[in-house]
Amino acid sequence: MIEFKDVSKKFGSTIALNDVSLVFPRGKIIGLFGPNGAGKSTSIKLIMGLNRPDRGEVRVDGENPQNKKQDMAYLPEIDHLYPWMNIAQAADFTRTFYADWDETKYRELIKFLNLQENMKIAKISKGQRAKTKLLLTVSRRAPYLLMDEPLSGIDILTREEIINTLIRDYREGEQTIIISTHEIAEVESLVDEVIFLDKGKVKLSGNAEDLRVERNMSLVELMKEAFRDAN
Amino acid sequence: MDFNASQPIYKQIIDDFKKKLIRGELKEGDKIPSQRDYAEQVRVNPNTVQRAYREMESMNMVETLRGQGTFISISADRLEEIKMEMAVNLVDYYISEMESLGYSQEDIFKILKQEQSFREGERR
Numbered sequence: 001m002i003e004f005k006d007v008s009k010k011f012g013s014t015i016a017l018n019d020v021s022l023v024f025p026r027g028k029i030i031g032l033f034g035p036n037g038a039g040k041s042t043s044i045k046l047i048m049g050l051n052r053p054d055r056g057e058v059r060v061d062g063e064n065p066q067n068k069k070q071d072m073a074y075l076p077e078i079d080h081l082y083p084w085m086n087i088a089q090a091a092d093f094t095r096t097f098y099a100d101w102d103e104t105k106y107r108e109l110i111k112f113l114n115l116q117e118n119m120k121i122a123k124i125s126k127g128q129r130a131k132t133k134l135l136l137t138v139s140r141r142a143p144y145l146l147m148d149e150p151l152s153g154i155d156i157l158t159r160e161e162i163i164n165t166l167i168r169d170y171r172e173g174e175q176t177i178i179i180s181t182h183e184i185a186e187v188e189s190l191v192d193e194v195i196f197l198d199k200g201k202v203k204l205s206g207n208a209e210d211l212r213v214e215r216n217m218s219l220v221e222l223m224k225e226a227f228r229d230a231n
Numbered sequence: 232m233d234f235n236a237s238q239p240i241y242k243q244i245i246d247d248f249k250k251k252l253i254r255g256e257l258k259e260g261d262k263i264p265s266q267r268d269y270a271e272q273v274r275v276n277p278n279t280v281q282r283a284y285r286e287m288e289s290m291n292m293v294e295t296l297r298g299q300g301t302f303i304s305i306s307a308d309r310l311e312e313i314k315m316e317m318a319v320n321l322v323d324y325y326i327s328e329m330e331s332l333g334y335s336q337e338d339i340f341k342i343l344k345q346e347q348s349f350r351e352g353e354r355r
Contacts, residue, residue, distance in 0.1 A: 029276055160274075167270055172277045188236045189275045209239040209279065218236030 001026045002047055002144075002176075006056035009042055016042040018200035019056070024193075027173040029166075031191035031208070032180040033223055038197040040180035041077060044148050047178070048074050060144070070098070073142035075133050077149045083122035087115055087132055094136045105169070106139035112168075113161060127158035134162055138169055145177040151186055159186055166190065184220045194219060196226050203227070232273050240275055244283035248292065249313050252305065261303045263293065 002024035009017040017039045024030050024047075032040050045051040046058045049065035060068040081090050087110070095101045110117065113131045121129065134150060151159045163186065170177065181187060194211065196203040203226045204211075211222060234243050251257040263269075266284055270277040284301060287293045292313075294304035305313075329339050 028278065164271070164274060167274060167277065170277055172281065185236070189234055189240055189273075189279070192276055192278050209241055209282070212237060212239045216237055221237060 001061060002178075003059045004043070004046075004056065005059070007046065007053045007058060008055040009039075009046065009051065009053050015200050017046075017053075020200070020202055021056075022195065022202060022205070024176065024178060024195075026176050028192040029170065029177045029179065029190055030193040030195065031184070031187055031219070032178055032195050032197065033182065033184055033219070034197035034203075035182060035227070037199070039200045040197055041148050043197070044074075044146050044178065044180055047144075047146060048072055068144075070100070071142055072144045072146055073098075073137045073140045075137040075145075075147040075150055077152070079129065081121045081129065081132065081136075084120075086118050086120045087135075088117035090121060090132065090136060091117075091139070094139070098140050098142075100141040102139055102141050105141075106135070109135050109139060109165065109169070112165065127154050130154045130158060131161065134165060138165060141171075143175060145175060147177070147179045149180055149182075151181055151183045159183070163187065163190055184223055185218075188219055191219075194222075196223055198227065234273075234275075240279050241283040241286065244269075244273070244275070244280065245287055245290075245292075248287060249317060252292070252303070252310060253314050253317060257303050259303055259305060263301050263303065265300060 002022075004020050004022040007017050007020045007022075008015070020039070020043075022043075032043060034040055042051065046053060047060065047065055049069060058065055060071070082093075085093065091106060095103075113135055115128065115131055115135060119128065119132075121132070124132070130150065137145065137147065150162055154162070166177065166179075167190065179187065179191070188208075191208050193206070194208050195205040204222065208219060212218070215222060217225065232243075232247055234240055248257065248263070257263070264272065266277060266280045269275075270280045273280075284293065284295070288295060291309050292303070292305050293301050295301045326339060334342070
């Protein structure tokens with residue numbers, strides 16, 4: 001379980017998170033939704049221990065995130081792969097850092113995603129790069145999988161492949177996936193829990209199915225409504 | 232299977248199984264896909280499928296046998312109930328939509344009758 005207690009974070013004069021208290025329950029697929037600048041990436045980086053809160057605290061299974069890095073697989077929004085490497089080399093590089101690397105899964109996924117080990121990062125398409133990022137993240141058996149905008153700027157077929165991969169490899173109950181995106185429609189049937197962020201605040205959060213029962217609305221509609229009220 | 236995103240997905244999964252039972256596509260003793268296979272087939276979170284399967288067990292529609300899988304396990308009476316429930320829901324929906332457009336009970340019956348004889352005429 002990941003907990004935010006009264007967390008605030010500023011970058012210069014920009015408020016990224018403003019007194020946020022949140023719980024990310026264990027064993028769920030959690031959607032972190034909101035427009036650009038809502039605080040999604042900041043939240044993920046705080047969980048990863050890449051940033052520290054200015055006020056409040058972030059706890060991962062009751063511990064400081066800095067001590068839990070081995071439990072987290074992170075898919076950053078930016079292009080973090082070295083362009084001169086091919087996929088096999090990028091995999092080698094990841095493999096040396098993490099003890100939870102699952103070679104069998106890696107072999108299986110590379111086929112499933114239609115990638116080849118000799119493909120050079122600099123030469124492949126954006127969609128293939130997105131799939132490579134996913135491959136390297138999901139090939140670890142980490143209890144926490146944190147994905148920052150894994151679907152943005154990617155064609156619809158590749159998006160479907162990514163979502164199919166997540167459903168296929170998800171370990172129910174034991175794995176927690178946090179996925180930040182503004183492509184809500186794409187992940188309607190994927191997420192258990194949702195958190196809508198706006199301007200550094202939580203606008204709405206809860207179980208996706210319960211929210212549908214209560215409000216008779218899809219997550220996309222809920223998001224629109226939450227933000228209409230705001231303006 | 233296409234989901235309506237504004238309705239709970241686990242309920243839509245259950246309804247899909249109910250319809251298959253009513254149509255006779257599934258019957259007593261049939262094995263249904265494992266939760267994992269089903270989740271992959273319909274591209275839904277495995278936790279949601281688990282919720283649907285658990286609910287169907289408590290509704291006496293299916294039974295999970297350890298190490299063997301999940302099977303349709305439904306009594307004739309229970310199936311009759313489900314048929315009736317589905318029919319009543321559809322009729323309720325129809326009537327309330329018609330009433331919201333201002334049709335009276337008599338109008339509704341009249342239209343149903345007309346439609347029925349029209350369909351019979353077509354069939355001949």
